[in-house]
Amino acid sequence: MDRKAVELARAFLQGLLDRLSEPARIETSWEKEGLYVNLVGELHTIPEDDPELRKDLGRVLRLHLKARLKRDVPVVVDVGGRWAAHRRKLVELAYRLAERAVRERRKVRLEPMPPEDRRIVHSALTDFPGVKTYSVGRGAGRRVVIEPVITEAYGSQGTRK
Numbered sequence: 001m002d003r004k005a006v007e008l009a010r011a012f013l014q015g016l017l018d019r020l021s022e023p024a025r026i027e028t029s030w031e032k033e034g035l036y037v038n039l040v041g042e043l044h045t046i047p048e049d050d051p052e053l054r055k056d057l058g059r060v061l062r063l064h065l066k067a068r069l070k071r072d073v074p075v076v077v078d079v080g081g082r083w084a085a086h087r088r089k090l091v092e093l094a095y096r097l098a099e100r101a102v103r104e105r106r107k108v109r110l111e112p113m114p115p116e117d118r119r120i121v122h123s124a125l126t127d128f129p130g131v132k133t134y135s136v137g138r139g140a141g142r143r144v145v146i147e148p149v150i151t152e153a154y155g156s157q158g159t160r161k
Helices: 001-020 051-070 083-103 115-124
Strands: 026-033 034-040 076-081 133-135 143-148
Touching: 001 026, 001 034, 001 051, 026 143, 051 083, 076 083, 083 115, 083 133, 083 143, 115 133, 115 143
Parallel strands: 034 076
Antiparallel strands: 026 034, 133 143
């Protein structure tokens, strides 16, 4: 964990919350995607269900950290734990569909999704045995494909020998 990045992120967001008179708490942790920051509490001016605002806060925080640390720090900003819950659901879906791809020995195409969601699916299945993932399509129609991979280390059902 990068303590300096956490301290800077907390100070920056606390200053923002103070200016907005928001009594939120700031929770931080390190995830696969980078620094995870969750604003928790009764928020009056920051809506929990606005993904664009959450992304914008993340961009501004990332720029602040880059200016102070002279390096890029991946940041995910969450409000009320909504992104974390969404991420858990996507990871569970990815695992279920990867198991299906291996079991049925055929490609599984997910519905089109935004880049952030595709990245979560790809990341979740990086070490999943017997599958590979890639994206196909363009723009709003871009989707993840989960494809079974049969190797010598795996049997015909994709399970380890």
